[in-house]
Amino acid sequence: MTPTSIPTATVPGARTPADAVVSVQNLHVEFKTPLGKVNALNGVNFDVPRGRVLGIVGESGCGKSVTARAILQIVEKAGTISKGRILFRSQPDAVDLTSLDPQGREMRSIRGKEISMIFQEPMTSLNPVYTIGDQIEEAVRLHQTRDKDEARRRAVEVLRRVGMPNPEQVARTYPHQLSGGMRQRAMIAMALSCTPTLLIADEPTTALDVTTEAQILQLMRDLQAESGMSIMFITHSMGVVAQLCDDVVVMYLGRVVERAPVDDLFYNPKHPYTISLLRSIPRIGVGRGQPLESMKGGVPDPYSTVPGCPFHPRCPSAMKGVCDTVVPIEAPVEGGVDGHGVRCHLYPGCTPLDVAVDTVSEREEEE
Amino acid sequence: MPDPLLEVTGLKKHFPVKNGLLRRVVGQVKAVDGVDFTINRGETFGLVGESGCGKSTTGRTVLRLEEPTGGEVVYHHEELGPVNIGTADRQQLKRLRPEMQIIFQDPFSSLDARMTVGRIIAEPMVINRTHHGRELRDRVAELLTVVGLRPEHASRYPHAFSGGQRQRIGIARALALNPKLIVCDEPVSALDVSVQAQVLNLLESLQAQFDLTYLFVSHDLSVVEHIADRVAVMYLGKVVEVGTTDQLFYSPKMPYTEALLSALPKPDPRKRTRPTLLTGDVPSPANPPHGCHFHPRCKYAQDRCRTEVPQLRDLGGGQLAACHLADSLELKGAEPLPDVPVISAEEAVRAAASRNSRPPADVAPHGTQGAMS
Numbered sequence: 205m206t207p208t209s210i211p212t213a214t215v216p217g218a219r220t221p222a223d224a225v226v227s228v229q230n231l232h233v234e235f236k237t238p239l240g241k242v243n244a245l246n247g248v249n250f251d252v253p254r255g256r257v258l259g260i261v262g263e264s265g266c267g268k269s270v271t272a273r274a275i276l277q278i279v280e281k282a283g284t285i286s287k288g289r290i291l292f293r294s295q296p297d298a299v300d301l302t303s304l305d306p307q308g309r310e311m312r313s314i315r316g317k318e319i320s321m322i323f324q325e326p327m328t329s330l331n332p333v334y335t336i337g338d339q340i341e342e343a344v345r346l347h348q349t350r351d352k353d354e355a356r357r358r359a360v361e362v363l364r365r366v367g368m369p370n371p372e373q374v375a376r377t378y379p380h381q382l383s384g385g386m387r388q389r390a391m392i393a394m395a396l397s398c399t400p401t402l403l404i405a406d407e408p409t410t411a412l413d414v415t416t417e418a419q420i421l422q423l424m425r426d427l428q429a430e431s432g433m434s435i436m437f438i439t440h441s442m443g444v445v446a447q448l449c450d451d452v453v454v455m456y457l458g459r460v461v462e463r464a465p466v467d468d469l470f471y472n473p474k475h476p477y478t479i480s481l482l483r484s485i486p487r488i489g490v491g492r493g494q495p496l497e498s499m500k501g502g503v504p505d506p507y508s509t510v511p512g513c514p515f516h517p518r519c520p521s522a523m524k525g526v527c528d529t530v531v532p533i534e535a536p537v538e539g540g541v542d543g544h545g546v547r548c549h550l551y552p553g554c555t556p557l558d559v560a561v562d563t564v565s566e567r568e569e570e571e
Numbered sequence: 572m573p574d575p576l577l578e579v580t581g582l583k584k585h586f587p588v589k590n591g592l593l594r595r596v597v598g599q600v601k602a603v604d605g606v607d608f609t610i611n612r613g614e615t616f617g618l619v620g621e622s623g624c625g626k627s628t629t630g631r632t633v634l635r636l637e638e639p640t641g642g643e644v645v646y647h648h649e650e651l652g653p654v655n656i657g658t659a660d661r662q663q664l665k666r667l668r669p670e671m672q673i674i675f676q677d678p679f680s681s682l683d684a685r686m687t688v689g690r691i692i693a694e695p696m697v698i699n700r701t702h703h704g705r706e707l708r709d710r711v712a713e714l715l716t717v718v719g720l721r722p723e724h725a726s727r728y729p730h731a732f733s734g735g736q737r738q739r740i741g742i743a744r745a746l747a748l749n750p751k752l753i754v755c756d757e758p759v760s761a762l763d764v765s766v767q768a769q770v771l772n773l774l775e776s777l778q779a780q781f782d783l784t785y786l787f788v789s790h791d792l793s794v795v796e797h798i799a800d801r802v803a804v805m806y807l808g809k810v811v812e813v814g815t816t817d818q819l820f821y822s823p824k825m826p827y828t829e830a831l832l833s834a835l836p837k838p839d840p841r842k843r844t845r846p847t848l849l850t851g852d853v854p855s856p857a858n859p860p861h862g863c864h865f866h867p868r869c870k871y872a873q874d875r876c877r878t879e880v881p882q883l884r885d886l887g888g889g890q891l892a893a894c895h896l897a898d899s900l901e902l903k904g905a906e907p908l909p910d911v912p913v914i915s916a917e918e919a920v921r922a923a924a925s926r927n928s929r930p931p932a933d934v935a936p937h938g939t940q941g942a943m944s
Binding site: 263264383384385386413414415416417418419421422440441442443444445446447466467469470471473479480481482483484485486487488489490491492495496497498499502503505518521523549550551 | 621622733734735736763764765766767768769771772775776790792793794796797798816820830831833834835836837838839840841842843845846849852853905906907908909910911919922923
């Protein structure tokens with residue numbers, strides 16, 4: 205990675221863990237709407253490990269896209285980062301992205317160059333009046349070279365890298381002339397054109413067919429292995445997570461509820477939400493003719509606030525007097541592998557100490 | 572003995588492509604181009620394929636929401652006997668339509684935002700004059716209860732409901748006239764995973780309760796495997812393979828089915844395989860390739876496949892495939908996955924309860940929960 209020419213404000217005392225590209229710490233994002241305040245993120249913590257693929261899973265409204273947008277400082281207008289830090293790069297030049305002006309030079313030199321993003325809908329995120337080549341060149345000329353011919357050459361090169369047949373010709377086409385899978389390849393090419401350290405992919409395969417999805421996943425896996433970049437892959441599909449990611453963060457209502465290396469998440473899931481998610485997807489060869497295990501209710505509407513653990517109204521194992529009053533904290537899983545953490549009162553260490561004593565004494569009194 | 576409810580033979584739906592100042596017809600998009608299948612009473616018939624293969628158009632043409640260009644759709648009506656829906660007159664259609672309903676994919680655009688839920692569900696009954704006044708209100712309340720909503724929801728508007736609840740409203744509307752056949756056009760693909768399971772379970776229990784037959788159109792093979800009894804795979808407007816769910820998933824006979832199955836992302840990190848990747852995209856249905864439509868993407872293709880169109884033929888046991896090589900190929904089916912390994916929730920609850928009587932000493936203090944590396 206080439207160091208930026210623009211000096212960025214380093215954060216004294218801030219530590220990005222040595223093996224992390226981005227460290228999101230206690231991130232809060234709120235949206236002010238005419239109907240009231242919506243807390244989209246309520247203290248999100250995670251690190252994107254260097255050279256690995258981190259999956260962020262959750263249902264709609266869990267805050268996974270907001271997290272991605274917060275990292276790039278492109279949260280929609282009504283939203284603000286109200287608390288927390290997002291540390292980028294390791295020491296000594298770690299920088300807190302939340303402290304940068306979203307429109308300022310520093311942020312613009314990071315966005316698209318060191319951190320780039322692929323969006324869900326390739327049709328709406330590509331500009332219909334410019335050719336694919338022009339759009340890739342734009343990023344290259346902004347961040348890497350002023351030479352037009354050189355930029356064009358690099359655009360064609362990166363299109364070839366993402367497996368585009370006939371890249372010279374594709375560079376001259378407009379987005380509507382390409383199929384969905386090809387457009388997504390063009391998006392990936394654009395994101396990779398400046399060799400980013402971190403690629404954020406926000407549901408890049410959701411709008412695609414399974415066959416095209418498989419191609420894109422394979423491509424991302426190959427590109428990641430080749431370039432060693434980190435990928436933060438946002439999805440709601442457990443299948444995609446299992447196939448692509450190294451580590452997984454499960455989010456529910458603006459909080460991380462479980463994190464684990466991918467194998468442990470699938471073979472030793474701890475949080476009732478993770479377990480329910482895994483059990484509610486139809487699995488080939490399992491339980492045909494039997495009802496699927498389903499979670500009761502739906503994701504609560506964002507304007508309401510749920511006391512205690514946000515999942516307790518839907519949780520099959522919710523404990524009265526604890527889960528509905530106290531917000532659990534995250535703790536490492538006992539006997540679990542390194543990096544497996546859970547946020548659920550069922551597990552030791554997740555009930556804050558002071559509250560745990562209170563509820564227990566209350567309970568004893570009741571008995 | 573299978574008891575056919577719907578027999579589709581040679582169904583075609585072509586859309587004209589118009590161009591130029593005079594809007595002259597310059598070509599035809601053959602969205603559905605000779606589709607054959609039979610749906611038996613009481614079964615769930617899955618229709619799968621990539622986008623643009625004509626599965627939704629087939630579903631809509633079967634109900635004559637689209638006028639078929641050719642072919643027959645014969646519906647076996649209890650009183651009228653077999654009727655060709657494609658050529659039925661107004662009188663016949665009026666009697667057929669209540670028996671055949673549809674659930675749409677997008678629960679947001681398929682409900683009129685300016686009608687209350689009660690009016691939406693009542694509309695088919697008002698049009699067909701089956702219920703009036705108090706009876707109508709009771710029936711709406713009953714339908715709401717059947718799909719897991721509450722009778723008082725009738726006075727609300729669709730915007731007050733979540734995606735899953737809206738899909739339930741769509742289901743209630745489809746059930747209003749006691750249909751026999753329901754075309755489910757991607758009914759769960761717009762829903763969250765946890766809600767998807769609820770709606771699938773609801774569809775299954777309604778089927779048992781009301782003796783329904785489903786034509787289940789979906790691009791999600793895992794969902795189809797779960798819910799369907801028999802499945803047809805479509806590619807570029809044609810059915811390329813039909814069979815029972817077991818036949819199709821575990822011993823496919825058509826290379827396209829094999830490729831679809833291998834592309835499915837398996838929810839198991841220990842089963843990471845390089846899928847049999849299909850190269851390229853689905854060709855345009857306005858200008859399909861010669862011979863077998865699938866041959867440009869097929870890794871087994873031979874000379875014959877480039878010139879000769881394969882017909883759907885019986886391979887025994889009710890499995891049909893349109894492939895010249897169906898007898899000689901050894902294709903790989905889906906691999907069954909292990910069930911979700913889960914520690915018993917009760918065990919964790921018990922452990923938590925015993926632990927709570929003595930809080931552990933090593934509890935992390937507030938605010939340090941994150942950033943574990």
